[in-house]
Amino acid sequence: MAADLESGLLQSIDEAGSIQDTGAYAESHSVDHMALVGVMKSLLAAELILVEDIDHSRLALTEEARLYLEAGSPEAQVFNAIPESGISLADLKVKLDGTVGDVGFKQAMQQRWVAISKEGGAPLVMRKVPTIQDAVQTALVAVDRGQDTEVAAATVAALKKRKLLTTEAWKTYRLTKGIKFARQRVKEATDLTADMLAKGTWRDAPFKAYNFDALGLAPPSGHLHPLLKVRTAFRKIFVSMGFEEMPTNNYVESSFWNFDALFQPQQHPARDAHDTFFLTCPATTPCSSLPQDYLERVRETHQTGGWGSTGYGYAWQEAEAEKNLLRTHTTAVSSRMLYRLAQNGFRPAKYFSIDRVFRNEAVDRTHLAEFHQIEGVVAGVGLTLGDLIGTLTEFFARLGLPTLRFKPAYNPYTEPSMEIFSYSEQLGKWIEVGNSGMFRPEMLRPMGLPEDVNVIAWGLSLERPTMILYGIDNIRDLFGHKVALSMVKRNPLCRLGL
Numbered sequence: 325m326a327a328d329l330e331s332g333l334l335q336s337i338d339e340a341g342s343i344q345d346t347g348a349y350a351e352s353h354s355v356d357h358m359a360l361v362g363v364m365k366s367l368l369a370a371e372l373i374l375v376e377d378i379d380h381s382r383l384a385l386t387e388e389a390r391l392y393l394e395a396g397s398p399e400a401q402v403f404n405a406i407p408e409s410g411i412s413l414a415d416l417k418v419k420l421d422g423t424v425g426d427v428g429f430k431q432a433m434q435q436r437w438v439a440i441s442k443e444g445g446a447p448l449v450m451r452k453v454p455t456i457q458d459a460v461q462t463a464l465v466a467v468d469r470g471q472d473t474e475v476a477a478a479t480v481a482a483l484k485k486r487k488l489l490t491t492e493a494w495k496t497y498r499l500t501k502g503i504k505f506a507r508q509r510v511k512e513a514t515d516l517t518a519d520m521l522a523k524g525t526w527r528d529a530p531f532k533a534y535n536f537d538a539l540g541l542a543p544p545s546g547h548l549h550p551l552l553k554v555r556t557a558f559r560k561i562f563v564s565m566g567f568e569e570m571p572t573n574n575y576v577e578s579s580f581w582n583f584d585a586l587f588q589p590q591q592h593p594a595r596d597a598h599d600t601f602f603l604t605c606p607a608t609t610p611c612s613s614l615p616q617d618y619l620e621r622v623r624e625t626h627q628t629g630g631w632g633s634t635g636y637g638y639a640w641q642e643a644e645a646e647k648n649l650l651r652t653h654t655t656a657v658s659s660r661m662l663y664r665l666a667q668n669g670f671r672p673a674k675y676f677s678i679d680r681v682f683r684n685e686a687v688d689r690t691h692l693a694e695f696h697q698i699e700g701v702v703a704g705v706g707l708t709l710g711d712l713i714g715t716l717t718e719f720f721a722r723l724g725l726p727t728l729r730f731k732p733a734y735n736p737y738t739e740p741s742m743e744i745f746s747y748s749e750q751l752g753k754w755i756e757v758g759n760s761g762m763f764r765p766e767m768l769r770p771m772g773l774p775e776d777v778n779v780i781a782w783g784l785s786l787e788r789p790t791m792i793l794y795g796i797d798n799i800r801d802l803f804g805h806k807v808a809l810s811m812v813k814r815n816p817l818c819r820l821g822l
């Protein structure tokens with residue numbers, strides 16, 4: 325259909341030199357003008373034709389005006405509704421429908437076709453002239469017949485004001501030959517083929533110009549979740565600072581590594597079922613599977629202390645240490661790694677991890693029962709709080725957070741402990757960005773780390789910076805079953821720092 329229309333148009337232009345008006349052409353060839361315009365645009369884009377606009381406008385009746393074509397204008401209807409003896413305004417309005425009565429009465433008064441008479445006591449609407457000429461109806465009928473020119477400009481203006489007439493505008497087009505005019509559109513080749521080369525037709529074949537502005541097709545591919553992108557950015561920072569990644573592929577830990585090895589007393593409220601997901605199957609990791617000398621040193625330190633500590637003074641239970649749980653922090657991984665470091669003969673080390681942890685918390689817009697922790701650990705001889713502050717300052721500066729403040733805090737396994745705050749230009753306030761500290765001797769010495777070795781460490785969540793970076797204010801929009809896949813598809817790349 326479009327192809328017929330196209331060759332018809334090209335033929336007519338070739339024969340007559342032009343198509344003077346596409347409106348007339350569409351009518352005489354009984355084709356839809358819209359369809360013709362579609363073909364015309366494609367011919368114009370291919371430079372086969374040139375196009376000039378022809379503007380048209382005509383008067384048209386509004387819906388209301390159509391009601392008066394036969395019944396007459398409201399003022400005429402009012403005039404006709406008045407009997408010889410007059411009528412009360414109320415009765416008149418009952419006889420005529422709302423707007424007709426209101427508008428008609430006002431107009432008829434203005435025309436001086438009617439008047440109010442108070443002679444008989446109660447006011448009556450009376451005819452004031454014997455007959456009328458309904459010029460409004462005459463004008464509307466003329467417009468309806470397409471005889472716009474018969475209506476005086478002043479009448480048109482008045483009727484437009486009364487919202488009885490409007491102007492409809494539309495365009496048709498004059499078509500002439502373009503620089504690439506041809507009776508038949510030649511299909512331009514998009515590719516050089518073996519056939520063209522063999523036959524030599526490539527010499528004369530018209531080629532379609534390259535469109536270097538085309539965006540191209542998006543290659544089908546998977547999409548990285550924002551948390552993965554931010555994780556990669558954090559990894560790069562750690563690696564650039566010489567940190568090695570710890571193996572975090574065990575969501576299930578025994579309480580021993582998650583709590584006891586970290587000098588966290590067995591009555592500590594964090595172990596309570598409110599914060600920790602304990603496993604029912606398998607419920608335990610037997611303490612017999614642990615290095616027994618280390619186990620005994622942990623027991624003793626909890627019970628009676630050592631290295632200047634008095635311990636907690638309670639009877640440490642293997643049964644409690646054996647309970648399996650979903651790790652509540654990645655510091656469980658750090659404790660395994662530090663033990664291994666001590667056993668393999670200490671050397672200074674910098675470790676990091678970024679992985680999932682689990683806490684039995686009420687879910688709200690900033691908390692889920694599982695989230696990701698980022699953890700950094702530095703073990704070295706004679707490290708001090710100054711080293712911790714310096715390392716944190718460097719780490720957060722590389723993140724793009726150069727201004728930090730520290731606040732004393734408490735963790736069972738670090739002393740001193742500090743919460744880390746950063747001034748957010750974006751939010752205009754200080755926000756907590758992490759927790760940190762120096763691991764206690766009660767944790768490090770039983771592992772077998774030399775007495776002059778100190779370990780500094782810090783932790784933060786991956787979700788918090790991701791939400792700030794991607795402007796997400798409800799964690800459930802970032803992670804979990806309510807996440808919109810479109811968010812995963814469309815989120816931008818993440819580059820931290822400078």
Ligand code: PHE
Pocket residue numbers: 652653654655699735738759760761781782783784
């Ligand atoms: N494990 C701590 C937490 O869960 C973070 C932390 C890591 C604190 C290392 C001090 C040192 O919040």
